Amino acid sequence: MSLLIRLCTLVVNVFCLPLHLLEAVGLYKIYKHFFPKILYNITKQYNRKMRVNKAELFDQLPEFARPGGQVTLLEIGCGTGANFEFYPPGSKVICTDPNPNFQKYLKTSMDKNDHLVYERFLMLSGEDLSPVRDASVDVVVCTLVLCTVDDVQRTVCEIHRVLKPGGAFFFMEHVVADTSTWMYFLQHVLQPLWYYFGDGCRLPQPTWKYLESAGFSELKIRHIMAPLFYLIKPHITGYAVK
Template structure:
């Protein structure tokens, strides 16, 4: 049944698949479609997740380095919706594999003058050779890990200073016995095309556990997203 419904969905989205096989879809999606969808969905998701982010980032100042400043690297910054939750004086380095968010990012930078912005790097989360090893106190990922391969382990080993922290808020696979998981399996191939490689069925808490942080706090939460298969989330942080 899953395969049958996948085929039906693929037929409905056949123009997208055709453009993909012609090599046209991916650059068009990253430049136009994905930023547009993320902007529209992001506004709704930000409202729903605000209370969780406020609680999540409450203890960020505890990870300030010896200099007294908090050096923060955000992977997959997008439009910068997390800036409002960072403490005053925080030194922020922004990275994103997609350079087409910079207009909205600039707007959010102007709104959040309490931060110090270091630089913007166009790079994938698993390819941050431009960031020196152990050079940041905190790494932040929100709605990013579903498209990466091994961000938690990479960030723990190479980016965070000793005693630094890796913060996350991510959508994850639903309970396997649920209808939502069934629809995640149905939608996954087409969803991945439309949302720039996003995987609906990743059990990301397992990746975090495998990274072997000295301390790991994970909370499973529900963020209702009507008509979307991404209700289940995890939120928390790990300490190197």
């Protein structure tokens, strides 16, 4: 199938030449102003369909609270604040995202979720969390973010660095499909077009491999088929303990 994948991907790349050109001259950045609005609407549908999965995952957050019950939580790629409603009351939240245009929607989510304490917003990518001190947070959260970073391994290393010993990294990510499926074929072939629609999102991402080699003391991970759009059905969900 690999030869067929390469040939079909070439055809899609030719189709995407105008988009490649826009990115090369820097005009694609305009999309970053519109993408938060698009994601805001998509997030509503995602949360509706994945509510049970998210609730089940984040119900385990209090296990990593400090004495007294408070959790200091760093969310990487917080976007529109889609996860805020699932965090335990009193959690102190540090938000990061490389796109400052999310802040309008982020404020709306903050206003709706006044059970949380918002410490600050940092305009950072996952690969460089240098303003966050070593071993300073109880929990790190990423959902649908590791598919967009340029260097997954470096991002996971940064997550490991900022976590306190015994702290946990919670994740929910769409991943590459099984190699024997047509889904795998389509994820690779349509990736050039999907990259632009998803603001850098990568469909054929074997994210679990980076987590398995990151040096966490414990990794609890489930592979599921989410009730979502065909290309992003394969998901992993779980947490890793430092």
